[in-house]
Amino acid sequence: MAADEAGADTAPTQGTAPGTGTGATPTNGDTGPRQAWAALPWLVRTAVLWSACLVVVVAGLYLVGRIAVLLAPLAIALAATVFLTALLDPVLLLLRRLRLPAALAALLTVLLLLGILVGVGALVWNLTASQFDQLSQELTQGLDRSRDFVTSTLPVSDAQLDRLIDQAREGLSGSSPDPVSGARTATEVLGSALLALVLLFFLLKDGRSMWHWVLSRVSGPNQSVAAEAGRAGWQTLGAYSRGTMLIAAIDAIGIGLALVLLRVPLALPLALITFLGGFVPIIGATVAGAVAVLVALAANGPTTALLTLAAVIAVQQIEGNLLEPLVMKRQVRLHPAVILVAVTAGTLIAGIAGAFVSVPITAVLWRVVDTVQRRRSAANGLLTG
Secondary structure, three states: OHHHHHHHHHOOOOOOOOOOOOOOOOOHHHOOHHHHHHHOOHHHHHHHHHHHHHHHHHHHHHHHHHHHHHOHHHHHHHHHHHHHHHHHHHHHHHHHHOOOOHHHHHHHHHHHHHHHHHHHHHHHHHHHHHHHHHHHHHHHHHHHHHHHHHHHHOOOOHHHHHHHHHHHHHHHHHHOOOHHHHHHHHHHHHHHHHHHHHHHHHHHHHHHHHHHHHHHOOOOOHHHHHHHHHHHHHHHHHHHHHHHHHHHHHHHHHHHHHHHHOOOOOHHHHHHHHHHHOOOOOHHHHHHHHHHHHHHHHHHOHHHHHHHHHHHHHHHHHHHHHHHHHHOOOOOOOOHHHHHHHHHHHHHHHHHHHHHHHHHHHHHHHHHHHHHHHHHHHHHHHHHO
16 A cells, blocks of 8 residues: 555656656656747747738739739729729619610710710810920929029029939830830730720629629638628729729819919810829829929019919819818728838739729728628637627
C-alpha cells in the first residue's frame, strides 16, 4: 500500500508527457517553425498577417488592371455598358410598367439614349465648333500672362521657365501618336462604342434573368448574402451614375452662368468642359476651373480672372457641402482621400478611362464588402446570442 502511494506520487499524471508540464522547457521535438512563430510578439504576427494579405490584394488588383489594359477596348466597352445600364434602369422599369415587352422596352431605351446624345452633340457642335480654335488661342494667351506673373513674382528666370516649357513640349511631342496609331485608336473607339450599345441592349433586356441565373449557381446561405450584396452594389452604382450626371450638369450650369455674367468669351465650351470634368471627382472639377480662369485671364484681365476663380470655388463648395449630400446617398459617399487615391490609381493604370471608372468601382466594391461583413456579423451575433 505504501509502495503504491509512493509510486503514485512519483508517476506522471495521465495525459502529460514527462518534461512537458507547466513551466517546463520544450523538448527538441517541439522546436521548429511553429514554435518560432508562437514565440514572436503578437504585434509582429499581426503585422506579418496584414502585410501578407495586403500584398495578395495589391497583386490581384494589379493583375486585373494589367489584363484590363491589355483588353482596353473591351474593358472600356464593358465599363460604359454597366454604367449606362445603371443610369437607364429607371427608364426601362417605367416602360416595363406600361406592359411593353422586354425587348421593345430595351430598344426604346437605347434609342432614347442615342437621340439625346446625337441631339446634344449636334447642338453643342453647331454652337461651339467655330470657337474651339479661339479657345486654344485664349488658353495660350492665358498661359503667357501666367508666365509673366510667375517670372515677376517668383525667383525664376525666363531662361529657366523656357527650359522647363521646352522639356514639357518635347515630352508631349515625343508621346504623341503617329497617324497610323491615331487611326487605330479611332477604330478601337468606334468599335468599343458599337459593342457598348449592343451589350447595353442585351443587359437592359436580359440583365435581371442573367443575375438570377448567377444566383441559382450559389447554394446554401451564401445565396441570400450574394443577393443582398449584389442588390446593394447595383443600387450604389445607379445612385452614383445618376447623382454624378446631375451634379455635373448643375456645376456646368452654375459656372456657365457665372462666365456669361462676367462676359467671359467661350462660356458654352467652358461649361461643356466643366460638365465632362464633373465625372472625374475633385481632379476633373479642378482642371475645368483652371481652364475657365485661364480663359478669363487672357480675355478680360486679372480682375475678371479672380472673379471667375471666386465663382468656381463658390459653385464647388455649394456642390460639395449641399448638393452632394442631398443628391448622393450616404451609401455612395467616399472619403476625399479614398477618392484621390482611386482616381490616381485609375489614371496610372488606364489613363483617362481609368479616372472615369475608378471611383464608381471603388464605391460598389465598398458597398458589397460592407454588406457581406454586416450579414456575417449579424449571423455571428445570432449564433452567440
